[in-house]
Amino acid sequence: MSAPNIQTEARLWLAQRVSAMVLAVCIAVHLGTIVYAVRGGLSAAEIIGRVAGSEAWFAFYSVFVIAVTVHAPIGLRAILNEMTKLPKTRVDLLCFLAAVLLAYLGLKVAWRFYMLGGA
Amino acid sequence: MSGDTLTVSVWRGDGDVGRYQEFEVPRQESQTVLDVVTYIQRHIDPTLSYRFACRVGVCGSCAMTVNGKPRWTCRTHVSKVAGDGRLEVAPLRNLQVIKDLSVDMTDFFDKWARAEGRFQGAQTRDDDFAQVSPDSPKRRRASAGIECIGCGVCYASCDVVAWNQDYLGPAALNRAWTLVNDVRDIADKQRLKAVAGDAGCHACHSQQGCVERCVKHLNPTQSIAGLKRATxxxxxxxxxx
Structure with missing residues (x-):
């Protein structure tokens, strides 16, 4: 068996577990907010009214996006390594690109909503 | 249990090629699956190959697949597994078949060695005995996994072993975990290196097939989780x- 870098593997595992803990909190808050928000019907105006210009919501969703960016590509990497015969370097590249995409799209949305507050 | 005979399908063959052969075996009280296989070999077909030694659940050599599940045959009563009077006996999964019911355990035990499953102490015979409190957390964790008899049932139950040939498997990793918790052992650093990565503890999916089937009711998944934390x-x- 080739062991590319055991230390990196163990650190990635830890990063995924820690990000999972962050995600558990973020998802609970996110779902709780959804349940709260749809009480009187859902509208774009209401969402914008809540998150636009709010430093707290911007910080929250930034943390959420970063946790997803760490968590999902590591899992994707494990799945691809286990279920496909793709070379490991190719898998690493694909998962890095997935991380970049997730971070870009997620942070862009969080930033745009924040900026709707008229900063 | 109805009837006084048992219909037994036994896997016959070398390597990957083989087929099931049926035998009729007299039903007896308190009969174990190993008794059935032994009856076939002694009274019907002496060419049947299988492995056993102690017959009382100590040595771990008689494990086979019984009605689709890996079991220790010497401690498995026919009445427990063959309610409809039928028994299907095959070699353990995930190991190379030598002949009939005998598998080659080389890979299984080589992986114990690869997981640094050998005790390495620093003391000599001139030193006094090490004092290890039975209540210390490390001793308790070691005790929880120490009763493994190396039968290979967990290895045959593990789907990760089935698809990743390099994976060290539940027994070898459980052994490594007992040594990580042995305060007399000095080889932890190299052991943790040996058990980390995608052929080691990080490959485990926590499906717990090993826990479900372990004949000694150990919890290899818990040991592997311990290794994940330690690494x-x-x-x-x-x-x-």
């Missing part, structure tokens, strides 16, 4: 380089 801690300290 993560070592990685943070930069000790896996």
């Amino acid at each position: 993560a801690l070592a990685a943070l300290k930069g000790e896996l380089e």
